[in-house]
Amino acid sequence: xxxxxxxxxxxxxxxxxxxxxxxxxxxxxxxxxxxxxxxxxxxxxxxxxxxxxxxxxxxxxxxxxxxxxxxxxxxxxxxxxxxxxxxxxxxxxxxxxxxxxxxxxxxxxxxxxxxxxxxxxxxxxxxxxxxxxxxxxxxxxxxxxxxxxxxxxxxxxxxxxxxxxxxxxxxxxxxxxxxxxxxxxxxxxxxxxxxxxxxxxxxxxxxxxxxxxxxxxxxxxxxxxxxxxxxxxxxxxxxxxxxxxxxxxxxxxxxxxxxxxxxxxxxxxxxxxxxxxxx
Amino acid sequence: xxxxxxxxxxxxxxxxxxxxxxxxxxxxxxxxxxxxxxxxxxxxxxxxxxxxxxxxxxxxxxxxxxxxxxxxxxxxxxxxxxxxxxxxxxxxxxxxxxxxxxxxxxxxxxxxxxxxxxxxxxxxxxxxxxxxxxxxxxxxxxxxxxxxxxxxxxxxxxxxxxxxxxxxxxxxxxxxxxxxxxxxxxxxxxxxxxxxxxxxxxxxxxxxxxxxxxxxxxxxxxxxxxxxxxxxxxxxxxxxxxxxxxxxxxxxxxxxxxxxxxxxxxxxxxxxxxxxxxx
Numbered sequence: 385x386x387x388x389x390x391x392x393x394x395x396x397x398x399x400x401x402x403x404x405x406x407x408x409x410x411x412x413x414x415x416x417x418x419x420x421x422x423x424x425x426x427x428x429x430x431x432x433x434x435x436x437x438x439x440x441x442x443x444x445x446x447x448x449x450x451x452x453x454x455x456x457x458x459x460x461x462x463x464x465x466x467x468x469x470x471x472x473x474x475x476x477x478x479x480x481x482x483x484x485x486x487x488x489x490x491x492x493x494x495x496x497x498x499x500x501x502x503x504x505x506x507x508x509x510x511x512x513x514x515x516x517x518x519x520x521x522x523x524x525x526x527x528x529x530x531x532x533x534x535x536x537x538x539x540x541x542x543x544x545x546x547x548x549x550x551x552x553x554x555x556x557x558x559x560x561x562x563x564x565x566x567x568x569x570x571x572x573x574x575x576x577x578x579x580x581x582x583x584x585x586x587x588x589x590x591x592x593x594x595x596x597x598x599x600x601x602x603x604x605x606x607x608x609x610x611x612x613x614x615x616x617x618x619x620x621x622x623x624x625x626x627x628x629x630x631x632x633x634x635x636x637x638x639x640x641x642x643x644x645x646x647x648x649x650x651x652x653x654x655x656x657x658x659x660x661x662x663x
Numbered sequence: 664x665x666x667x668x669x670x671x672x673x674x675x676x677x678x679x680x681x682x683x684x685x686x687x688x689x690x691x692x693x694x695x696x697x698x699x700x701x702x703x704x705x706x707x708x709x710x711x712x713x714x715x716x717x718x719x720x721x722x723x724x725x726x727x728x729x730x731x732x733x734x735x736x737x738x739x740x741x742x743x744x745x746x747x748x749x750x751x752x753x754x755x756x757x758x759x760x761x762x763x764x765x766x767x768x769x770x771x772x773x774x775x776x777x778x779x780x781x782x783x784x785x786x787x788x789x790x791x792x793x794x795x796x797x798x799x800x801x802x803x804x805x806x807x808x809x810x811x812x813x814x815x816x817x818x819x820x821x822x823x824x825x826x827x828x829x830x831x832x833x834x835x836x837x838x839x840x841x842x843x844x845x846x847x848x849x850x851x852x853x854x855x856x857x858x859x860x861x862x863x864x865x866x867x868x869x870x871x872x873x874x875x876x877x878x879x880x881x882x883x884x885x886x887x888x889x890x891x892x893x894x895x896x897x898x899x900x901x902x903x904x905x906x907x908x909x910x911x912x913x914x915x916x917x918x919x920x921x922x923x924x925x926x927x928x929x930x931x932x933x934x935x936x937x938x939x940x941x942x
């Protein structure tokens with residue numbers, strides 16, 4: 385298989401294990417998932433999780449992932465450090481860090497994070513959230529993402545049920561909720577890194593709420609995974625139903641809550657993020 | 664002022680700055696905030712945040728706090744390491760760690776975390792969450808916490824509007840939502856560490872949902888702060904209105920979302936946690 389035969393997501397997540405340090409991985413930013421001034425935050429979150437999943441000491445599967453965007457990531461090479469700081473009988477706690485070497489040869493940390501992985505056992509289970517009502521994907525017209533000017537958006541097929549990108553920036557916003565169907569533009573079977581990336585797919589709620597394009601960027605995102613390999617395999621390359629809502633916007637920061645559901649009605653992930661905005 | 668004249672919360676949060684290392688603080692567990700087999704998770708979260716707030720290089724005020732409970736904390740001395748890993752013009756990113764020296768003299772990390780602090784500027788602000796309806800605190804009878812067998816619960820006055828602790832463990836649970844008024848049992852002016860602690864005040868939703876006392880414990884909690892010093896001063900020692908709901912319970916882990924409101928209707932903090940449970 386040639387490199388270009390790989391899915392763009394897999395190319396973006398390609399990590400080379402360091403020869404001498406089991407916690408260290410080497411990667412390179414992806415033009416396919418580039419945002420305005422750096423990588424799409426979701427691809428960075430997925431990359432940190434990928435280092436955990438590639439680690440020889442991994443126990444179990446992802447339960448929780450927090451990623452903090454401390455500084456801009458430059459186009460080029462980076463290193464990811466994933467340290468299993470504590471391994472218990474059924475849970476494992478990880479410290480995560482993405483760094484780049486700057487022009488002066490100094491290592492600069494641009495992203496930090498933590499993750500929890502765990503062995504899960506079958507238990508009593510229940511869903512208290514209710515899946516949003518939505519017309520089937522085929523009845524929901526796809527968004528035209530080609531004119532949005534950023535590369536990563538074109539890696540996804542999105543069909544907005546409501547709360548699409550504001551058509552005009554006229555200050556007319558009334559709510560901060562988006563519901564959409566989404567999947568990879570080029571088919572790819574869902575896995576944990578893809579879920580981590582898709583949890584960050586919702587554009588800043590402040591744009592929708594205000595219909596005003598103020599500068600905004602995610603500062604920290606936390607995603608909880610409610611799924612497992614068998615369920616992911618059932619979803620395959622099918623659509624997910626995503627919902628995101630802003631909660632509190634105050635003096636430069638707001639939070640947004642999101643859920644990702646399978647088309648069959650399973651809640652795969654819940655995610656929260658806090659976002660910087662101006663004005 | 665004698666030590667016993669201090670509020671129990673301030674005694675629990677007392678940290679001694681290390682003589683040689685600005686990132687290091689020394690503390691001791693508190694009997695007042697003891698839970699069943701370790702400290703109340705909220706007091707641990709508050710302690711990690713307190714180290715940030717005590718740090719000589721602190722920039723701004725708390726925006727986000729994630730705390731991962733990696734292992735049990737033993738009664739006794741502990742060390743907190745708060746490292747400002749990246750300081751930008753208006754934001755600062757922190758790595759947090761709580762460790763204890765075990766019987767063999769080896770340092771063991773029991774808690775990890777990250778925090779973001781920031782200078783906030785006045786901007787357009789809006790609240791998209793709606794404060795729950797609730798009778799005034801005086802119309803809501805206080806919970807009798809004295810028989811609950813754990814010390815920390817008695818440090819808080821709680822008045823449940825609905826979703827009180829199950830009266831009988833008969834498997835009759837139907838929902839996972841609690842709404843309550845809360846404040847320190849002994850009056851204390853609200854601050855960021857107190858908010859961090861109160862964000863963890865809601866007992867595991869799985870107990871309410873199932874009316875069944877299965878083993879359960881928080882694995883990771885993330886709290887976003889939507890307030891500032893001036894607003895906290897207005898709240899003072901007044902009541903907060905808290906709500907918590909379970910979302911997805913599946914194969915050993917569930918998540919719960921919570922909000923803390925001032926009595927005047929301001930949203931002070933939103934919080935999410937993922938919780939381990941058995942059976």
